[in-house]
Amino acid sequence: MYALIRKDFCAQTKVTAYYLIFVVALLALWMNQGFVTWALYALGATMISMAPIFAALSYDDKSGGELIAILPVSRGKIVIAKYISSLIFMIFAMVFIFISTLIIGLFIESGSGIRAHFVSIGFVVAGLCFFFSIVFPCYYWLGFQRLSYMYTALVVLFGAVLVALYQSDFGHWLVRYLADMSMGVLAGVLLVISIVAYAVSLCCSLRIFAKKDV
Secondary structure, eight states: OHHHHHHHHHHTHHHHHHHHHHHHHHHHHHHHTTOOHHHHHHHHHIIIIIHHHHHHHHHHHHHOHHHHHTSSSOHHHHHHHHHHHHHHHHHHHHHHHHHHHHHHHTTSOOOOOHHHHHHHHHHHHHHHHHHHHHHHHHHHHHOHHHHHHHHHHHHHHHHHHHHHHHHSHHHHHHHHHHHTSOHHHHHHHHHHHHHHHHHHHHHHHHHHHHHOOO
């Protein structure tokens, strides 16, 4: 299983290095333009973690899932390794952006305190976990090619649901309720819920891949 995790990182070394350089340049630009802290993490993490993870899924699909499935490792470990490597990508993205923004902040004045960084990390990690909780079961069920076709539809559907929710009476009540909560508490609650969703997603992926013909 550890070899599969190392494979994901080794296969994406060049892709990750490119995005790291690109994100540092964008962070300097965004901080100079006064972007809020959560936006820095959301935009940076999208490039550092999501792009390599999707590249890893594409690499596995092109190299042949059949070859991976016949390796001397169980299907369960194959799925678990993918979830672990994805979490490592997310954590690495957060740490990299945190350190980068602190260093850039030495040269560019930033009004965000350390607390704003940790609250932003909570929100963004929760969002990433929710997103991949949907993506991974779809990947093991449909394959990467069909998933790539669904990606845009999922984003559009997610946006439409948010708009409909916001315009509903429940959405207005929810916004007022959340506005009264501390951002730190809200980030913590969402993070805990997202971790539970990630664990449920792992169980679903294990069942799907165990029954899939490869």
